[in-house]
Amino acid sequence: MRFVYFGTAPFAVPALRAIADSVVLVVSQPDRPSGRKMELHPSPVKLVAQELGIPVETPEKCRDAGFVEMIQNFEADALIVAAYGQIMSVKLLESAKFGGFNLHGSILPKYRGAAPIQRALMDGEVETGVTLMQMAKGMDTGDMINIVRTPIWPDETYGELAGRLADLAAAQLLDWAERLASGDYPRVAQVEAEATYAAKIERSDARLSFERTAGEEYNRFRAVTPSPGAFISTKFGELKILGARLSGDSGLRVGEILASEKLVVGFESGAQEWTTVQLSGKKPVSALDFVRGMRLQSGDSLKT
Numbered sequence: 001m002r003f004v005y006f007g008t009a010p011f012a013v014p015a016l017r018a019i020a021d022s023v024v025l026v027v028s029q030p031d032r033p034s035g036r037k038m039e040l041h042p043s044p045v046k047l048v049a050q051e052l053g054i055p056v057e058t059p060e061k062c063r064d065a066g067f068v069e070m071i072q073n074f075e076a077d078a079l080i081v082a083a084y085g086q087i088m089s090v091k092l093l094e095s096a097k098f099g100g101f102n103l104h105g106s107i108l109p110k111y112r113g114a115a116p117i118q119r120a121l122m123d124g125e126v127e128t129g130v131t132l133m134q135m136a137k138g139m140d141t142g143d144m145i146n147i148v149r150t151p152i153w154p155d156e157t158y159g160e161l162a163g164r165l166a167d168l169a170a171a172q173l174l175d176w177a178e179r180l181a182s183g184d185y186p187r188v189a190q191v192e193a194e195a196t197y198a199a200k201i202e203r204s205d206a207r208l209s210f211e212r213t214a215g216e217e218y219n220r221f222r223a224v225t226p227s228p229g230a231f232i233s234t235k236f237g238e239l240k241i242l243g244a245r246l247s248g249d250s251g252l253r254v255g256e257i258l259a260s261e262k263l264v265v266g267f268e269s270g271a272q273e274w275t276t277v278q279l280s281g282k283k284p285v286s287a288l289d290f291v292r293g294m295r296l297q298s299g300d301s302l303k304t
Helices: 010-018 044-052 065-072 116-122 158-182 214-223 287-293
Strands: 003-007 023-027 032-034 039-041 078-082 100-104 127-134 144-151 230-234 237-247 257-259 263-266 271-279
Touching: 003 010, 003 044, 010 044, 010 078, 010 158, 023 044, 078 158, 100 158, 116 127, 116 158, 116 214, 127 158, 144 158, 214 237, 214 271, 257 287, 263 287, 271 287
Parallel strands: 003 023, 003 078, 078 100
Antiparallel strands: 032 039, 100 127, 127 144, 230 237, 237 271, 257 263, 263 271
């Protein structure tokens, strides 16, 4: 088997490790600046490829003719794609004998697009999965080969769910690798009428609001934890919410707090208990240390 593996994010790492012996080339996004000093850092997939001794290419645009020609020269059986982050041209997909195959973090045709795991959490879904699909011209529109399903646990965050799905994707790919490399696999067309779109997560998606229900905003918190991270506007400034859960306490007004052995905050309907928070420019602290530092008492409001 000869595969060219396209991946960038942590989600793509376990699958790469699973078929590493058959990967002749890894393609990942270029190194990007990050951190306080905005220094260039390689992607998680590039780091693992280097660890495994697999050659790596990081084109700015994988659609460029010269890059496509280079991939053709590898004479791969298939391109394997997971959380890569660039749109691939038909010519690139055709550069391997049996085309490209994508490991997509949803039960297609629901949640096509860039952020399937986070959008499923935000919508309060109770089940998700990984779809192994044949890649086509459209955005996640290709025929489905296999679907692995799993429940979403009530308090599961994006980081936790993405990690579980990544491991499921790795096992799924390992099961199907030989059949993909030989062209021996089923294809089931997606039902277009059932398709939904999972748009990229923007900063505005991570902003919580006291004016919405506690359950809705808890799903939002789960969907953006640990990245990009939930935050809310308060009279003390922007407050990051690093740890939270739903609370059974009732009767709190919007933005009102209950501060005893825990910090409970009222929303339009219901309440959340916050465990770890961080004011802008400050270090993370326990919610109770935040209460003490701000000299808050039960009945006070955090609303601006």
